[in-house]
Amino acid sequence: MTEFTPVASTIGGVLIGLSAVLLMAWEGRIAGISGIAGRLLPPYLDGAFLSRLAFVLGLVGAPLLYTVATGHGVFQSVSSNLPLMVVAGLLVGFGSVYGNGCTSGHSVCGLSRLSVRSLVATLTFMATAFVTVFIVRHILGA
Known part of the structure; x- marks a missing residue:
């Protein structure tokens, strides 16, 4: 059965919402992960490539950073x-x-x-x- 984690879930939701707002404010783009990840491949190699790469690396790196910071692994x-x-x-x-x-x-x-x-x-x-x-x-x- 799935664990009930209201505090961690709320913090995660706030961070997701904050990242969506910041991406819209700074880049004028919607935080659609499939669109961002899909545009990392040709023919979309344009001026926004680095910001898309940073966004995807942040998604991958966040659990690793959490593990390093807390000593507790993120397991799925x-x-x-x-x-x-x-x-x-x-x-x-x-x-x-x-x-x-x-x-x-x-x-x-x-x-x-x-x-x-x-x-x-x-x-x-x-x-x-x-x-x-x-x-x-x-x-x-x-």
């Missing part, structure tokens, strides 16, 4: 089933392209801008997540 249970992980990654990539954004772009940034399209996308993400968790935990018993 991940499946060892490689074919399942490949299919899951492809589905997430397809979904973010098909939906014109990912959860960060739509849910964090889009909802705060009162975007109806982002509201529909977020409701779709959440409904899919609820159904997936129900199936995996209660039907498949995993």
